[in-house]
Structure formats: structure tokens, C-alpha cells
Amino acid sequence: MTGDRPPTRHVVVMGVSGAGKTTVARGISELTGLRFAEADEFHSESNVARMRSGVPLDDAARWPWLCDLAGWMAARHAEGVSTVLACSALKRSYRDVLRQGPPNVEFVHLAGAAELIRDRMGRRAGHYMPASLLDSQRAILEHLDPDESGVVLDVALSPDDLVVAAVTGLGLPLGAAVSGR
Incomplete structure (x- = not known):
């Protein structure tokens, strides 16, 4: 921390594809002033091609991507x-890599019924992640451990309600009160 600058906050909105991560993260950004990034935009072309063809990423393909994300937050x-x-x-191991970036990372886990998420995935346009990979994501999903800072929210809530619940649950200040827009 330099001078009297307030500490930074770093939030990861997590969950399986189709849970609403981008919508909720953008909403948090708009409400609080935190700088938004979409992790999908950090994937290599080969990772995107792999997922587009319906092949799930393995850990070896994910590590460089996760390190880039941690580096972005640290910067x-x-x-x-x-x-x-x-x-x-x-x-958990992926979240551990993300925590190697800035000194403190908090999580908002969007969790919910597979049927609801699969339905949402089927209705969205222009995303390379096919609904067929939802089961592989659910199979490897590890819920937040008690020692991980964050909140778990039900995707059945409206996007606006999820944003408010995330901001409230993490105690994020509104508007420019959070450092560095």
C-alpha cells in the first residue's frame, strides 16, 4: 500500500459455465467500481478451439491461463x-493459483441446479462453450472450503439480486469508494 491509498479488493465470480458469472461480475463492477475482466478472454486460441470442439480442458491447459489471471490481478x-x-x-487448486496474484482474493460462487444452468446455456448465443461440457465442469467442481473467503449464491435468483447479494455478502463499498477505477 502506498501512502494513504485504501487497500484493493479482488473478487472472483466463480462457477460452472452458464451460471451467470459474466453478468454478475459486470453488475458488481457497475455497482462498486471494481475493474471487470472476463477470464475467457485470457484463454489461448488452442484452449478456445478445444472447448469449441467439445473437449474439456485438462489441468495442463489451465495452469498457464490461471497464472495469467493471477498476474493480471497482481498488476x-x-x-x-x-x-x-x-x-x-x-x-481449490485453481483458486490457490489465483490467490498467488494479489494479497487477498474473495470468491462469489454461483451455484445451482444443473437443469437450470443447462437451459440457460442452451439459450445463450455467441459463446464457444457448448452445453455438452457442463457435466464435465460439474464433475470437477469443488465448492469453497470453510477457509476460503467468499459467499455462495443460488443462480435461481435474478441477476440483479445476485449482484446485490454478492456486494452485500462481501461488504463491498459502492461506487468510487473502492480504490482505483
Whole structure:
């Protein structure tokens, strides 16, 4: 921390594809001023091609991507900028890599019924992640452990309600009160 600059906050909105991570993370950003990033935009072309063809990523394909995300958050922290990242962060080990970036990372886990999420995935347009990979994501999903900072929210709530519940649950300040827009 430099001078009297307030500490940064770093939030990862996590869950399986189709849970609403991007929508909720953007909403948190709009309400709080945290800088938004979409983890999907950090994937290599080969990772995107693999997922587009219906092949799930293995850990070897994920590690460089997760390190890039941790690096992005660490760089924003160094600038005094708070962040909110939409990222699956399905396993504890993936979240551990993300925590190697800035000094403190909090999580918003969007959880819910597979049927509801599968229905949402079937209705969205322009995303490379096919609904057929939902089962593989659910199979590796590890819920937040008690020692992980965060909240778990039900995807059955409306996007606006999820945003408010996340901001309230994490005690995030509204607007420019969070450092570094």
C-alpha cells in the first residue's frame, strides 16, 4: 500500500459455465467500481478451439491461463486498482493459483441446479462453450472450503439480486469508494 491509498479488493465470480458469472461480475463492477475482466478472454486460441470442439480442458491447459489471471490481478493491485473477475475457478487448486496474484482474493460462487444452468446455456448465443461440457465442469467442481473467503449464491435468483447479494455478502463499498477505477 502506498501512502494513504485504501487497500484493493479482488473478487472472483466463480462457477460452472452458464451460471451467470459474466453478468454478475459486470453488475458488481457497475455497482462498486471494481475493474471487470472476463477470464475467457485470457484463454489461448488452442484452449478456445478445444472447448469449441467439445473437449474439456485438462489441468495442463489451465495452469498457464490461471497464472495469467493471477498476474493480471497482481498488476492491478500494484496499480492500486480493485478488480472483479468472471472465472470458473472450479477446483481449490485453481483458486490457490489465483490467490498467488494479489494479497487477498474473495470468491462469489454461483451455484445451482444443473437443469437450470443447462437451459440457460442452451439459450445463450455467441459463446464457444457448448452445453455438452457442463457435466464435465460439474464433475470437477469443488465448492469453497470453510477457509476460503467468499459467499455462495443460488443462480435461481435474478441477476440483479445476485449482484446485490454478492456486494452485500462481501461488504463491498459502492461506487468510487473502492480504490482505483
